Amino acid sequence: MDIEQLKTKARKIRYDIIKMIAAAGSGHPGGSLSSADLLTALYFSKLKHRPREPFWADRDRFVLSKGHCAPVLYACLAESGYFPVEKLITLRQLGSCLQGHPSCRGLDGVEVSTGSLGMGLSVAVGMALGARLDNKKTRIYCLMGDGETQEGQIWEAAMSAGHYKLDNLCGIIDSNKLQIDGRVQQIMNIAPVADKWRAFGWNTLEIDGHDFKQILSSYDQAEKTTGQPTMIIANTVKGKGVSFMEDREEWHGKAPSKDLAEKALKELS
Amino acid sequence: MEKKATRYGYSEALLEMGAVDQNIVVLDADLSRSTSTELFMKKFPERFFNLGVAEQNLMGVAGGLSLMGKIPFATTYSIFASGRAWEQLRTTVCYSNLNVKIGGSHAGVMTGPDGASHQALEEITLTRVLPNLTVFVPCDYIEAKKATLAAAKIKGPVYIRLGREAIPIITTADTVFEPGRGIVMRPGTDLTIIACGVMVNEALQAAVALQERGISARVVNLHTLKPLDETLIEKCARETGAIVTAEEHEIYGGLGGAISEAIVKSWPVPVEMVGVKDQFGESGQPEELLRHFNLKDTDIVAAAEKVLARKNKKQGI
16 A cells, blocks of 8 residues: 555554444553554555465564553454454454454464563564574564553563574564553653664654655665564554544543544544 | 372373373473473484473463463472462463463472472362363372373373372272372272372271271272262262272362362262361471371371261261
């Protein structure tokens, strides 16, 4: 897809996100919206995958470590053709494969179950080691939240990826500067973020996470980098695309009312 | 009686499998000399990953390797594997039903001088509550080897409880090891002693002592704690009418807890539990600690007499 097509697709992804969270009556719109451009670019212009052959052995892998942003993943999977878009409104319902946090049980395209923060990057490291053992060209992507990097396990994983020089691994931090209780900087400061990843041996890029040109270019740069893993720190706006949700922590984990959902959907149509 | 630690059964099985299956990979967290996975590291360095002192990452990395078709054996001390990395075991490995095998060495008070921090007494409790997980507690070196070979054949996560100390070898190459099926090691009619790990040997010694007192004790080696052999447990409850459980582990939630849960659903009979009772371990020599925590054959004999008294009272004798 070219950039104009990606922009259109990202609007649709955001539309899907609001629609499914409103239907569910709960969920996490803020971080889903902030990472929508990052994942749209990944799923529609970068990732080597076959939605109709989800277990294709040579596919690239994506791990959603920030599992609460399941809606953006589900929207990307549905829009890619893994399952019908109409299924999205079953989010969080009993019996639905669209669990509140991603479960790989019964939903092809979800590589591993996540939801407890800090665990995804370790899995991605294991995947990268496995791909390397088999001399596969497979690339591994892992999306984390900025607040999520307060978890100790992230840094255990960061250390191991640097140690093993996993250049087939690309981490992405959706740096929207907000976590449940408020500003990341105030709750538990993680700055300087880029310096930390560099110190752990990562090729570290900082981009505008809503600029498709920069996003695509960073994915390409990561692929060209040899001898070390790449971390893309994407500066984003929480709630991006819905005016009343932008940069507001209260939209981390709640569904819009019927009226507000309609307002949001109008903005995104 | 020949003695050998169960951890060597594990590492020797890894070596055997590593030679024939390229998908076998081994991970450790800076304890490869203690767990003895260094044997694998020396032979197959490209398939060995030392993750350093970082057990949560160890568990997740093993998960990732399994998702690429590898059969990873994540190895560390049992307290770290089942405790520190419990949520990674739960949410990454078991919830996703990943093909990860976990070797937890240095379980129980027989870990010895290192003391309570390193003596895992809670793993059976912590692991048997996890859906999809198979839990093995081998009774000797030979059974540990078989359990490890069996683990690789099971599709899904497996936890293997291993020990540091050399313990008597009581099974033979011919003893059938079938996951989920307990082994009757000695027939008996008055009561059944159900044991796991090193306590199977103590149970066999106890049965001999009981025989001398005219008591016929059946001994069951329950090497698989999950899935539990409920058929055999019920059969023993029906046929012998009294049960003693014996484990080098906390009784609450452990073997004692598991057996009790099973028989109240099927055929309730009096149960006495030999094991660690709501306590942490202590530094000391392994044998000394078994005595200190009342985990010897003599303690099983005492429990047998107690359970028989309850059984007879119930029957109105």
